[in-house]
Amino acid sequence: MGWIFVEKDANGGMRRELPIQAQKGQTFSITKTAGSWMPLPNDKNGAMTLGVLTFETWGAKLEARNEPLTINPGAHYEDDIADPSEAFVLQPSSKERSEVILLRNNDVIHSSRLPNAHIALVWKAPEVQVNSSETPNAEIPDSEDATAPDGPEQETEDDEDLDRTVVIASNDSRATPLLSAPRTEVIQETPTIDRINLDVPLGEAFSTAPTKMDEMRDAKEVAAEEAPDANVKEDSPVPSEPVTSRRRSPLVRIDNSSRKKRASPSDVDDEDEEDEIPAARPAKRRKAGDVAAVTADKTSAQATTRKPAAKGRKRLSDTPQESTPSRSQRGSQKGSQTSFQGDYEGPPPRVAFSLSSIKSTSNFVRFLKKNDGAFLEKVDDTCNVLCVKDDTPLVKTMKLLQSIALGIPIVTDQWLIDSSLAGRLLPLKPYMPSVPAQEKEWKFSLASVWSTPQNTLFEGYTILFTPALKATYADFKEVEQVCKAVGAKKVVCKRPTAKDVESAETILLAADEGDAEAVGGTCFSKDFLTMSILRGGAIDLESEEFQFVAKPGVAVGVGAGAGAKGAEAPKKKGRPKKT
Template sequence: MAWMFIEKDAKGAWVRDLPIKAGKGQTFWLTKTPANWHPIPHKAPQSVVFGILKFETWGARLEARNEPMTVIPASPQTDTTVGVGASEAYVLQPSSEGYTEVLLLRNGDVLNSSRVPNAHIVLKWRASEVQVNSSETPKGEIPDSEDVSADAEARSNPGADTEDDEDLDQTVTDVQIVASRATPLPSTARTQVIQETPTTNHTNKALSKSFSAAPQKHEDSDDAVPSAEEGAPKDGEDVEMINGKDETPAPSEPVSNRRRHPIVKIDNRKNKRQSPGAEEKEALNLPSRSAKRQKSGDAAEKTEKATPGTAQKAAPKSTAKGKKRQSNITQEATPTPPRSQRGSQNSLTGDYEGNPPRVVFSNSSIKPNSQFIKFLKSKDGAHVDKVDDECNVLCVKEGSLVKTPKLLQSIALGIPIVTDKWLIDSSRAGRLLPLTSYIPSAPTQEKEWNFSFSAIWNTPQNTLFDGYIIHFTPALKNDYATFAEIEQVCKAVGAKKVVSKKPTQKDAENENTIVLAKDETDAEAVDGACFSKDLLTNSILRGAVDLENEEFMFVAKKAGEQSAKKRGRPKK
């Protein structure tokens, strides 16, 4: 059982069925292109979102964002079109600070937005369908005279017509039995589609055309499975079943053990399956996901939303030592909320835009000789080793962030950073997907390091340390495996010069010099305010340089002295 999205034009004519299913507890963000709607099952940038849908079995909750949305209720007796119930249309106002309005939607309601005036979205409830064995006559009657052998087989195999492992969340309605005729008709076995939800008037035409033979006992399991020439799925291929669950066929499993679904024999000579249409081919090419993984992905969406904090206003550039400097980005006080990235299930629309991707990998799970690199090269992309002007994408592993030089240099240059799932999902979809759907999220580290990844994503910071000389003590330099990469990071954020030698008192008093030392016990640090190496990395992550922050400042202690923190830079 699932909710479907149906797109109609301004006159109420059907346009297309979007290849997206929404189940209980799922959340969809409504985005748009100049001509189409795009409901996506993961969080999208706020600037392109104009509605959020939270689905339940009884309906959905709609919240408007950025602009009003029009909701036209469905007519209970006629087909749902844009013209029906137009006089009862309700305008849902967008949420703002201190104001939130939520509207409950039901089956058949129509959504419209001024952003896409010629396209409308209709919510339709599609019930899961269970194919059962039946010898019902054309009039829906059960004949009195049934074949004795068929009755004996049904009694000996009661599990063929029932599902012992039925999902308790799904409700199956009883089949009404009509009294038989006085003169029984000949027994004509055929396949009947029974709907689990009585309110849905949907007939599976594909099954009625494909399955016409009566259930029979199989002596050879190959007889019950259509061949690959007839459009049957191959081994290992993900197939989306009628009941909304993803199943993978297992040829080695005995037919008698498949109790989950009834066994139906297909007459290959009379019911050869036609070639799938364009929409069906596209659906088969998209990867599927098991029910267990789907539940775990839905649970991730139930995490609480992060409350937007007060944005810091950009301050003008200052050359005075000890002043706070910010880049040209707006920093949010709260971390980026976690997003559910289901690359194997997403039916993402849209394609990658921009120059052919030249991808650098940092702390990535993708190997250089993997099939994903071969796919990247087939799309005119390239795998490069260094972050430079020609690099335009950085891939990192999902999960916790690692402050690698490549990551920091990419942030400084404004290079888009995505997770490995972007390339993995693109390979499975057969095309390069948009980068914005795969922005990394590390809520724990964003809170710990006090930064927001979405605020600095794809925003250059090449003037963050403009005019400063960054001075590393020899002890701190030895802590880096490759100091040349650290020099590249400093130059990427605009440092005037990078020095790695023992600083003098004159260096410490120079207001345009920042002395970075290993720690308070660094014997090569001068008698004055020094900073830890985290000043460089965290300033890049936050998009701001604050030389008054005691978080990174310390005074190197002399022999026999206790360490002491200063509250500011020395004044002349």
């Protein structure tokens, strides 16, 4: 037998059993007929195909065609009741998508086109009787040298087929002239579907407690050990075990010599290595080396009765072993440049960010606020930490210059990331940015100005910006704050006068040589301010690195338009006043 089709009505009542059987490798097309539908081996009649069924050894798979099919799960157990709400609608296949469902025993297929006609897929297990009166020619001969008869029914396939029944016959040879009484047993191989449908007691499923079969097997092993030369002959067949009790964990036999309680590893470590405390490892993650150590202890316990152990042999606890970092340590070492050592010292961190990858809504900022910290939008007198982006060159932003001027520590955003992983705020010094290439190009040392205030750098000086230079800054108020942070007495933006040019306490900053407002005096470029803050120490007004003299009529940079017309004032816009 095998898979058969059963036609049912809308209430689940059986109408008839279709005279069609499906075997492994066959494909059926479910076609619509007048008032019903029929599974056919091939779609040859040109009728409308609703689905395609393909049968394999393990079951059947269904693919919908032309319109959706509804699959209701059948009752797979004796006490099971199918729930109509568990029905699954299989959509038809198309060029963009294909949907297939695996069918089980008693599953029902129906369509909206035929609401009163349902088809159920039922598995029927084959039944074979051995030594039956109906098949006298199939009796197994008594001779041990007898072979299976040759014929068309002889098995030639190599693959195992779960749909077929295997008959195992066993006979005992008799050396007497008496008529032989062959003992045969019929063993039916359980298909996959029947094995799933077995009623298994809940109390015995996945149980590791000893059963009656285990006690019988242990009693036989003890008898075999006590009388190894005795020939034990069993005439009664061994009762078959339930399916759930066949797959059990292997039995472990412990010899009498190794039943003595062995000292725990903690006792050995306390005696030999009092200063070192090894980390406890869960039993589920025991290494193969630990298993080998237990095996070695059992072997050495058996060998003590034969000869003493060698004097030069060391125990496992005496052998030095490398410590393996924990999972949290391995994860932190992957993304951090330093180990999580030390704690943050100082007031609660009020952190500002300059071109950082950490956003104000990230989890790292939430961790900062949980540890009494604060997220700042700008650098002011309340800020005490500045975070910049890691593994990128420094950018001369106003936040960076303001932090150096105020002596605020500058760290990479990895400090906050590692602090979040460590669960505490870490020290700032190990996370100072490393920029050797920029230090060489800009001729400064970040370590010399890191966390060192530069509030007296421009003390007593007035910094004058020309209007052309002011136009190059996006927010001139931040520039004024930086100048005041480095000690400037006054910050002005205007056309310099002769008094301003001659004053020794006024530093004139212009856009370039074509700046019309700076004609006739010695000027400094905007880099003079930024580089003086980065280098720290004292300013050098005699250096010619950033000095230049504005020349009239030179069109360079921002002052090109003004330099072409000399000192001519720009025309006012709007209507002239009436006289």
